[in-house]
């Protein structure tokens with residue numbers, strides 16, 4: 001039964017994907033769609049004639065029948081819209097990143113908790129079969145101790161006008177790291193530069209260090225001639241490669257690594273490190289669309305009062321790293337403690 005009535009604010013590029021999935025879900029019904037642009041809501045009305053449309057989000061928040069609101073507007077608007085939706089008593093699904101500052105994210109987490117409402121951040125990758133498989137594999141201990149998390153997300157475009165490449169692209173990989181790595185990050189260093197007159201950084205490199213020897217690196221770039229979306233996770237026993245652009249073999253597990261043995265005084269180097277090269281394994285991946293799984297999870301959390309996997313706290317942890325990375329970037333790569 002479609003007993004969760006949903007309103008959506010923001011029907012630009014990503015919003016229609018949410019609308020389609022809320023419409024297809026057995027528990028949710030899209031009742032309202034809101035955008036400042038008439039052209040965009042006209043397009044929604046054409047496809048979903050039963051959906052009420054408005055250019056004023058307050059109208060949607062006032063509607064007592066609406067249980068949940070999905071927000072797919074630009075990042076700088078998230079705080080105000082999420083806060084007002086929560087204050088109006090609605091459960092919220094908001095796009096990544098949760099907010100553009102740690103202070104704002106902390107406030108939203110606290111309001112959601114006080115009002116006992118679900119706050120789910122759309123960290124889409126966490127709901128993909130591939131990332132779930134990687135998490136599952138690491139949880140079995142087969143990877144051993146995690147040595148590093150190395151991600152590359154680069155392409156030509158789409159240059160944004162309101163946020164730099166860190167705020168636009170890094171939330172995806174930072175949210176994946178947050179989901180997979182149990183350790184707490186300790187510090188962030190970031191460098192980057194802009195190649196357009198408006199000064200918004202289009203290339204950036206972020207390094208995150210942890211309490212132990214684990215190190216994470218994120219390379220994000222809007223000016224790359226080739227599209228790469230890859231993560232390599234190196235462990236003491238095995239290594240994993242996630243290639244989002246490989247349609248058939250997104251996850252590969254390599255039985256490769258080094259083995260440390262006791263030193264021999266006469267040939268210290270050779271005797272210390274041995275290389276191991278074993279099999280490569282490609283696990284089967286569930287190909288369910290991430291947003292489908294995510295909206296099913298959102299509905300389940302609302303109906304059964306569960307905490308979402310990507311709740312406000314997860315959103316806050318990601319914003320904490322993004323904010324620190326941005327601070328470091330603006331101060332020529334100074335180390336920021338978390």
Ligand SMILES: NC(=O)c1ccc[n+]([C@@H]2O[C@H](COP(=O)([O-])OP(=O)(O)OC[C@H]3O[C@@H](n4cnc5c(N)ncnc54)[C@H](O)[C@@H]3O)[C@@H](O)[C@H]2O)c1
Pocket residue numbers: 009010011012013014015034035036037040055057072073074075077095096097122123124168
């Ligand atoms: N999860 C993902 O994989 C993914 C992918 C793309 C974008 N996003 C996120 O989705 C959000 C939106 O990105 P987009 O690419 O769709 O942007 P977009 O600019 O294409 O769309 C945003 C829409 O919000 C509308 N809007 C802005 N303020 C509004 C308000 N106060 N009331 C009603 N409508 C308002 C705009 O008119 C616009 O149509 C961002 O947070 C972005 O990070 C997530």
